[in-house]
Amino acid sequence: MFPIVALDIETTGLDAKKDAVIEIGALRFNQNRIEDEWTTLIYPGRPIPQYITQLTGINNDMVHSAPIIEDVIPDLLQFIGKAPLLGHNVKFDLDFLNPYGVGDINEAVDTYDLASVLLPMASRYNLGALGYQLGIPLPARHRALEDARLTSAIFTQLFRKALELPIHILAEIVRLGEGIEWGGAWIFQQALRQRTREPIPARREEHDLYGPLFEQPYLPEDTPRLKSVEEPTPIDIDQAVSFVEYGGAYSHHFENFEYRPEQAEMLRNVALAFNHSSHLMVEAGTGVGKSIAYLVPAALWALQNNTRVVITTNTINLQDQLINKDIPALQEILSEELHATVLKGRNNYLCPRKLNALRRRRPETADEIRVLAKVLVWLQETATGDRQEINLRGFGEQEVWRGISAEDEGCTTETCVRRMGGMCSFHQVHEAAHRAHLLVVNHALLLADVATGNRILPEYDYLIIDEAHHLEEATTQALSFELTQRDVDYMLHELGGTSSGRLGRLLHLTRNILRLDDQAKLNQVVERATDLAFRFQHQVRQFFYTFNEFLFEQREGREISQYGHQERIIPATRSQPAWLDIETSWEAAQNTLALLLGLMEDIAHVITELTELGVEEIEDLYGNFTNLYRRLYELHQNLNTFVFTPEEDYVYWVEINPSGQTISLHAAPLFIGSLMERHLWHKKQSIILTSATLSTAGEFDYLRGRLSAHDVNELLLGSPFDYENAALVYIVDDIAEPSDRHGHQRAVERGLIDLCQATGGRTLALFTSYNQLKQTSRKITPLLAEHDIMVYEQGEGASPHSLLEDFRTTDRAVLLGTRAFWEGVDVPGEALSVLVIVKLPFDVPSDPMVAARSETFESPFSQYAIPEAILRFRQGFGRLIRTQYDRGVVAIFDKRVLTKKYGQVFLDSLPQCTFQHGPLSQLPVVTTQWLNI
Numbered sequence: 001m002f003p004i005v006a007l008d009i010e011t012t013g014l015d016a017k018k019d020a021v022i023e024i025g026a027l028r029f030n031q032n033r034i035e036d037e038w039t040t041l042i043y044p045g046r047p048i049p050q051y052i053t054q055l056t057g058i059n060n061d062m063v064h065s066a067p068i069i070e071d072v073i074p075d076l077l078q079f080i081g082k083a084p085l086l087g088h089n090v091k092f093d094l095d096f097l098n099p100y101g102v103g104d105i106n107e108a109v110d111t112y113d114l115a116s117v118l119l120p121m122a123s124r125y126n127l128g129a130l131g132y133q134l135g136i137p138l139p140a141r142h143r144a145l146e147d148a149r150l151t152s153a154i155f156t157q158l159f160r161k162a163l164e165l166p167i168h169i170l171a172e173i174v175r176l177g178e179g180i181e182w183g184g185a186w187i188f189q190q191a192l193r194q195r196t197r198e199p200i201p202a203r204r205e206e207h208d209l210y211g212p213l214f215e216q217p218y219l220p221e222d223t224p225r226l227k228s229v230e231e232p233t234p235i236d237i238d239q240a241v242s243f244v245e246y247g248g249a250y251s252h253h254f255e256n257f258e259y260r261p262e263q264a265e266m267l268r269n270v271a272l273a274f275n276h277s278s279h280l281m282v283e284a285g286t287g288v289g290k291s292i293a294y295l296v297p298a299a300l301w302a303l304q305n306n307t308r309v310v311i312t313t314n315t316i317n318l319q320d321q322l323i324n325k326d327i328p329a330l331q332e333i334l335s336e337e338l339h340a341t342v343l344k345g346r347n348n349y350l351c352p353r354k355l356n357a358l359r360r361r362r363p364e365t366a367d368e369i370r371v372l373a374k375v376l377v378w379l380q381e382t383a384t385g386d387r388q389e390i391n392l393r394g395f396g397e398q399e400v401w402r403g404i405s406a407e408d409e410g411c412t413t414e415t416c417v418r419r420m421g422g423m424c425s426f427h428q429v430h431e432a433a434h435r436a437h438l439l440v441v442n443h444a445l446l447l448a449d450v451a452t453g454n455r456i457l458p459e460y461d462y463l464i465i466d467e468a469h470h471l472e473e474a475t476t477q478a479l480s481f482e483l484t485q486r487d488v489d490y491m492l493h494e495l496g497g498t499s500s501g502r503l504g505r506l507l508h509l510t511r512n513i514l515r516l517d518d519q520a521k522l523n524q525v526v527e528r529a530t531d532l533a534f535r536f537q538h539q540v541r542q543f544f545y546t547f548n549e550f551l552f553e554q555r556e557g558r559e560i561s562q563y564g565h566q567e568r569i570i571p572a573t574r575s576q577p578a579w580l581d582i583e584t585s586w587e588a589a590q591n592t593l594a595l596l597l598g599l600m601e602d603i604a605h606v607i608t609e610l611t612e613l614g615v616e617e618i619e620d621l622y623g624n625f626t627n628l629y630r631r632l633y634e635l636h637q638n639l640n641t642f643v644f645t646p647e648e649d650y651v652y653w654v655e656i657n658p659s660g661q662t663i664s665l666h667a668a669p670l671f672i673g674s675l676m677e678r679h680l681w682h683k684k685q686s687i688i689l690t691s692a693t694l695s696t697a698g699e700f701d702y703l704r705g706r707l708s709a710h711d712v713n714e715l716l717l718g719s720p721f722d723y724e725n726a727a728l729v730y731i732v733d734d735i736a737e738p739s740d741r742h743g744h745q746r747a748v749e750r751g752l753i754d755l756c757q758a759t760g761g762r763t764l765a766l767f768t769s770y771n772q773l774k775q776t777s778r779k780i781t782p783l784l785a786e787h788d789i790m791v792y793e794q795g796e797g798a799s800p801h802s803l804l805e806d807f808r809t810t811d812r813a814v815l816l817g818t819r820a821f822w823e824g825v826d827v828p829g830e831a832l833s834v835l836v837i838v839k840l841p842f843d844v845p846s847d848p849m850v851a852a853r854s855e856t857f858e859s860p861f862s863q864y865a866i867p868e869a870i871l872r873f874r875q876g877f878g879r880l881i882r883t884q885y886d887r888g889v890v891a892i893f894d895k896r897v898l899t900k901k902y903g904q905v906f907l908d909s910l911p912q913c914t915f916q917h918g919p920l921s922q923l924p925v926v927t928t929q930w931l932n933i
Helices: 050-056 069-080 091-102 113-118 129-133 144-165 167-177 185-194 206-214 237-242 250-255 261-275 290-306 316-333 353-363 366-376 394-404 411-420 427-434 441-451 468-478 485-495 503-512 515-554 577-611 616-643 674-682 701-706 743-759 768-783 799-811 848-854 858-879 903-908 918-932
Strands: 004-011 021-030 032-041 085-087 109-110 279-283 309-313 341-342 437-440 462-465 481-484 564-569 650-654 663-669 686-691 715-716 728-733 763-766 789-792 812-819 834-837 890-894 914-918
Touching: 004 050, 004 069, 004 091, 004 144, 004 366, 021 069, 021 091, 021 144, 021 250, 032 069, 032 144, 050 129, 069 091, 069 206, 069 261, 085 091, 085 144, 091 109, 091 515, 109 113, 109 812, 113 129, 113 144, 113 366, 129 799, 167 185, 167 366, 237 261, 237 290, 250 316, 261 279, 261 290, 261 686, 261 715, 279 290, 290 309, 290 316, 290 437, 290 462, 290 686, 309 316, 316 341, 316 437, 316 918, 341 427, 353 366, 394 485, 437 441, 441 462, 441 468, 441 674, 468 663, 468 686, 468 701, 481 485, 481 616, 485 503, 485 515, 485 616, 503 515, 503 577, 503 616, 503 768, 515 577, 515 650, 515 663, 564 848, 577 616, 616 663, 650 848, 663 763, 701 858, 728 918, 743 763, 743 768, 743 834, 743 918, 768 789, 768 812, 789 799, 799 812, 834 858, 848 858, 858 903, 890 918, 914 918
Parallel strands: 004 085, 085 109, 279 686, 279 715, 309 437, 309 462, 341 437, 462 686, 728 890, 728 914, 763 812, 763 834, 789 812, 834 890
Antiparallel strands: 004 021, 021 032, 481 663, 564 650, 650 663
16 A cells, blocks of 8 residues: 655645645655655745744745745655655645645545544544654644654554454445545555455444443343332431541541541531431532532432432533542442442433444445444444543534434334344433432533423432532523524435435335335425425525624624624514514525425324334434424424514524624523522422532622522531642732733733743633633744743643643643633642633623623622622632642732722632732742742
8 A cells, every 4th residue: 555645734824725835745655664755845925924933933034035836846746656645634735735736646545534533532633632642752843844754653553553453343444435535435445455364254243343332231230220209218417427527437448538627517418408308509619528528418318218319510520520439439438239320411322223224324425434433443442332432523523423322212222122132321321320329410411301391310309419600501501592504404414305315215215115106105295395495495595694684784884803793682673674584584484394394294104104114224214304303393493483482581692603604593591590490499309509619709699599599508618728828829910901902912921921931831821712812822832832831722623621631741831721721620739830810700791691691680790790700710710729739829910800899809709818919020930939949
């Protein structure tokens, strides 16, 4: 298969139609040996943007005397010859070089696609992250030849992984990818060719492809199902508290366990709440160990009453901590067998039956073959089939996953066992949930259960809500609605027509089953449905176009800002003449959709009758078809409400992204308190809400009001940490206020550069604006790189978790984050010694949800904006001191905490730290002194 030419380019920007190449690097290699290298700078015929110079180190002077691209292309083509062209996201390079004939006769091989398949559980696929993960000692420098070298090294390791795949998996990927252009096709063909002497086993039993997925049930099969009890036995309070006291069960089992009075007090109050069937809000500061404080009474209650306690969290990290660390530790201590499991939404689990259906019909797109190949590789490692383990990129891959997930509620345990020879992971965990004393879920699933009339979770009467400060937001998201033109297009593409999609598949499957006259009738119905779907798609496009015109009129012809455009839909909006055009446009579309849904019901009836024949593919089609019907029906209902009959307790708005290409419609509940009262406070025996941040200014009033928690007891516990000696809060008092954007930005950049050089990194900077984060990153990255300090920034294609891992394992590093990093960050020790809060985290007043909720208060700023900002501010502050041994500095780059009346409330919300204010220039000195650097 060799030689291969690895290729990389640097450009003035990302748009191949507008930007130009400034450097090309290529190397020819054969197996592990580099044969030759070729590189040149290119004169782009336009200035190089400053941020590109900061990123690459290439400036205008360097390319001033360089050749133009037309002059170097002949040499490049000669160097490449007929060899396959390898690149990382190679399409980007070829989009710039194809107009000059580069790649016309060459196979294109993409290490991005290869890594996506062969490293399915990797958190990041950018060049530098892959090099680091594979242990390749070459940096990603944003210089063409250096990055081409790294690309070739990554390719070599990935090819070895391809050769190590089980031969039947390798053959399956090649077979299923035939006829589809995707970046991994050629390399898997070559890998299979190198192993041609190995016998490829006959078509395997389908469940043999799924590795350990069916091997072990989540709980022993003889574990009994649990149920609620009418007269529960109270917990022995003193016995429960003794678990965490001096000489108690935890200190006997765990050598380093420390007694914390706050933890014992919380445990006592949780146990009392269970005993007295009362509700409780507990704020427990960092270091209290609140998970143990509620797990002990929850476990004792569940065991002695043979019932379950549901524990809900907002983040996956806390779920993992509970199920992999805290609950196993408790299981070691208890004399009785405590069963626990995590339950997630159906679409988080792979459905092997649906995966087989995709294999049988064969992938049709690059996204489908990439996801299918990735899943086949992943299945050799996973025992859970949990989507959280696998990295899916972008909208296309997410939609493919949905098609092979367990989302179809019509799928039963019996179907799994009959078709697959075993119970799939979703049905295993669902069955385990009925037998678990402690059931761990997330807020979204909890609220989905509430919204569907308790059809998702097993019956429960006792509930613990951790990270409870997120409950309102999670509920709002769970009950919200969002729609784009792309969503509609994808659903209609899935429906297809006479020769494609679900409808085309139905005609293909029934061709040899139905009588000729029945087949002819079905053909007519499908043709009619195809025509209606085509008409509806055209009408929906017209509907979104009408909305675009409406938005243009609302902003009075002004250009869309860099933040995009949002327009809240209020009664006054609906009274405008232009709104009539929207109503007229949707009325035409919804009439067509109503006819289409009627035909889909008729088709579903036909498929139902055909399922009695026992043809597996028809059974699969029925589940997919009814699921699609449900989604189109919900679209019909939601858009009718949005346009014609808005609900008083909902907020409606429309957004257009900064590029002006995507319009999205949104609806979300204004207030969730009544929902909480109706479905939780009044229905459950005992609910415990806990978090490190439930109060503002020492009071629970704000969240109590938001959640309608009127008759809920409260407990406020501080932290056992010595913050006064551990944390210095330094407030910069000579910095421009955020309203002076340019002045504030210059000070932030200068302050971060000087501070990080003095500390050698070890810094997390929290922003409220992603644009400000990007601007800051561009400025400080090259300057800190000169001091060997790495800058990690949110939004570079990596998940927050992977960025944290990179930051944690890099000696000299700075991490720039926005909202996702204001909480959930847990980096104990010296790796995180400095926390910078760039601005007070106020919500954007013009945000539709913020604006609508503000209107419900007499004094919106003091009653709503400030409490919300304080909760987030306290969460941000909590990222620094994670253990009793930590020591660090919190630098506040927003002097409004000194100059505004409300500023002191923010400072008073923090623990008793050491406070100091002074000029920006003194921050590095003060910081190094505090940290003893």
